[in-house]
Amino acid sequence: MKESIIQFIKSEISNKKLEDFNGDEMLFDSGIIDSLGIMRLISFIENESQKKIPYQDLTAENFSTVNRIVAYLSRDSF
Numbered sequence: 001m002k003e004s005i006i007q008f009i010k011s012e013i014s015n016k017k018l019e020d021f022n023g024d025e026m027l028f029d030s031g032i033i034d035s036l037g038i039m040r041l042i043s044f045i046e047n048e049s050q051k052k053i054p055y056q057d058l059t060a061e062n063f064s065t066v067n068r069i070v071a072y073l074s075r076d077s078f
Helices: 002-013 035-049 067-072
Strands: none
Touching: 002 035, 002 067, 035 067
């Protein structure tokens, strides 16, 4: 899932040209994506995983980097 998220960000929603993007970069703070971009990313993840992400889980702790997103998605409670 990590590689598909990175590819989606690079090709569909990034505000920057990303060369060495590995998943540790802060998505908002570094300007990689904006608020519309995160909504598109969440929609992409929900479509790919066939699961709905609860509103209360849409936090910076879960969605600030690609690695945090992948960690969140790997939890049993998701």
